[in-house]
Amino acid sequence: MNPPTESSPLESGDNLDGQADELRQEIARLRATKAKLQQEQSDLSQSIGNLVSETLGELERRRQALQVEVEKLERRRDRIQKEMRTTFAGVSQDLAIRVQGFKDYLVGSLQDLAATAEQLDLIPEAQDTPAPSSSPAAPVSPEESPDESPAPQFTPSAFQEQTQQIRRIIDQYRTMPDYYGPPWQLRRTFEPIHAKQVSNWFFTQGGRGAMRTMGSRLQNILVASATVSVLRTLYDDRLRTLVLANSPERLGEWRRGLQDCLGIDRRDFGPDRGVGLFEDPELLAQKAERLTGGGWLPFIIIDDAEEKISLSLLQFPLWLAFAPDPQAAQSAADKF
Structure with missing residues (x-):
C-alpha cells in the first residue's frame, strides 16, 4: 500500500x-x-x-x-x-x-x-157626459190666464219710469249686494263691468241682442242672472226664462249657476216653471210660442257654445245671446 x-x-x-x-x-x-x-x-x-x-x-x-x-x-x-x-x-x-x-x-x-205626468188627465171621459149648459162661462182668474200686454220696450223715451227703476236696481246690485235676499234677487257680487253689460242690453239693444262672452260660463251666468232678476222685478211670475245650451253638462252648469246666483231651487226648473232648460232650439221656440200664446213673457238665454242662432228664436221680444270671443276662436283655430 x-x-x-x-x-x-x-x-x-x-x-x-x-x-x-x-x-x-x-x-x-x-x-x-x-x-x-x-x-x-x-x-x-x-x-x-x-x-x-x-x-x-x-x-x-x-x-x-x-x-x-x-x-x-x-x-x-x-x-x-x-x-x-x-x-x-x-x-x-x-x-x-x-x-x-x-x-x-x-x-x-x-x-x-x-210633474207633467201628474198634470195629465189619464181618466177617460164617460160616454154619457151631459152637454155643457148654455149659461155664460165663469170669468177666468188672473192666476189661470195672465194678462197679455205689449212687448216690453226699454228705450228711455218709451218708458221713462221703467228705465229709472231698471237703473236703480242695477245700481243696487252693484253698490249694495244682498247675499241673503229673497229668491229671484241677485245674491252675488256685481262688478261695474257686469253692470255695464246689463245696462247696454236693456237700453242700447232694447232687450234683444247678443253680447260678447265674459270669458267664462260662470261670468255669463252672473250677467244673465242679473238680467233675469231685473226682469223678474218688472214682470213677476209672468216672466219665463228659457235657457238653450247644446249639452247636458252645460245645462247642468246653468242650472247650478242660476240656483246659486238667484237663490232658487229645483222646484223653479221645469217646462212650466220659472226656468226651462233646452238642448234643441226648435223645441225651445215651440215652448216660447205656447208661452206667448198663453200670455206669458218668455226670456231666451243662448249659451256661448251655440255656433248659430236659430231664426225662430229672434221673433221673440226678449233674448240674450252670448257670442264667443273671436280672438279666442281664432287662437283655437290656429292651433289646429
Missing part, C-alpha cells in the same frame, strides 16, 4: 483561487439575478399601478355617467309625477263636473217629467 501523497503549497493556492473565482462568479450571477428580479418587480409594480389607475379612472367615469343618468331619471320621475297629479286632477275634476252636470240635468228632467 502506497502512502498518501501530500499536495504542495502551490497546488493548494491554486485551488483556493479557483474556488474564489467560482464564488465571485456566483456572486455576480446572484447580483444579476437580483437586479433582474428588482427590475421585474419595478415593472410589475408600475404595470399594476397603471392598471389600478386606469381601472379607477374608468370606474370614476362610469360613476359620473351613472350619476348623470340617475339625475335625469329623477327629474323625469318628478316631471311625470307632476304631470300625473296635474293631469289626473284636471281630468278627474272635468269628469266630475260633467257627471254632476249630467246628473243634475237628468234628475231635473225626470222631475219635470213626473
